[in-house]
Amino acid sequence: MPSMRSAPVPSFSLWRPPLLPDVQVVRVEEDSRLWSGHSIQYAITVTYAGAFDFWYRKREWTLGPGRQLKLKEPGEVHRDLRVHAPVTAQSVAFTPRLVDEAARQLGLPASPHLRATLSRGTGRCEAAALALHAALARRSSDRLECESLLTETLDALLTEYAERPPATRCPSHRPAVLRVRDFLYARFTENVGLEALASSVDLNRFHLLRMFRAEFGLPPHDFVTHLRVARARTLLAQGMAAGDVAAEVGLYDQSQLNRHFKRIVGVTPGQYARAVCQ
Known part of the structure; x- marks a missing residue:
């Protein structure tokens, strides 16, 4: 007789990355439960397997595996309606304080409103968020990687989906970026962070990241x-x-x-x- 295969066991895990104190990660594996709640943080969810329907902003949505991301902001109710297949997904939540600080550095008003519930699936936000999700899933202890991916994700999220997008142009600070490059050449074996690099040349981390990528084609951690x-x-x-x-x-x-x-x-x-x- 053919052997009986046991049903997958659902799992739930929650953790705060030590290097990113204003971030919380929630991951579910093979989960068929229906979740509901009132958002108190901003969040980006990626689905790796399965599919589900949910209610948010007065309508139903469907999310399955792929590059499309579920976006949430504080003060809104979300409610799962049905699960089409057991879900493996990971959500990265950001405190309002963290997003407000990002908005300020990008020249936006506090408490930015997100225009979309699901991302387009083809933009810069997906690339940055999926890389951040992957680093957090493997519990990366590389400070520069974690801080850079978080900064790129918040930059892309607010640039592409905030109700009022930030200005895309920022003044060039090539001498400062070159000093950062020289520092990295000399100290690449050290676990330096993006915030420390930005402070050392008197730039905010969003500006430094943009300028460094424009100058060298890669973010500092790469x-x-x-x-x-x-x-x-x-x-x-x-x-x-x-x-x-x-x-x-x-x-x-x-x-x-x-x-x-x-x-x-x-x-x-x-x-x-x-x-x-x-």
Whole structure:
């Protein structure tokens, strides 16, 4: 007789990332429960599997897996209506204080209103939010990565979906951005944060992030990752073990080195070492 497969067990987890004190993450796996509540924070939800209908802003909506995001703001009621298939989803919530500070730095009034319930699925907000979700899901301890992805997500959210979008132009501060680049060249093995970098050159973090990306084509955390991988290639070619290389270049373990190295170089550190050391 064919074996009986057990039904998936739903799970619920909630945590506050230590590096982002104004952020809360909620994740459900294989969940068929109907949730309802009154929002007290801004939130962005991504659905990885399953589909459900919900009520929000006087109408019904449907959300399934993909790049489309569910957006919430404080002071509004949301209510799940039906689950079409067990849902795996993750929600990242931001305190009103955090969003108000982001709005202020972007030149917007406090308590910005979001024009949309579901994102378009094709903009900058999706790319930033999905990267932030992924970093939080793997419990990243890289301060620059976490702070940069949070800043990019809030920037994109308010730029694309606030009722009054911020000004897209900001004055250039190339000398300040070059000083940040030089600092990262000299200290790329350290766990420096975006806020500290911005303060050191007297810019707000949104302005620094925009200027750095415009100047170098990458946000600071990706720039640092490329520096670390470049150094790792040199050390691997000299015969250093991959586990030791990870610590030497400022990464926390070999799995983190493997992930970044394969994404940038195209092969694993082990494959690279075997090829260059033959």
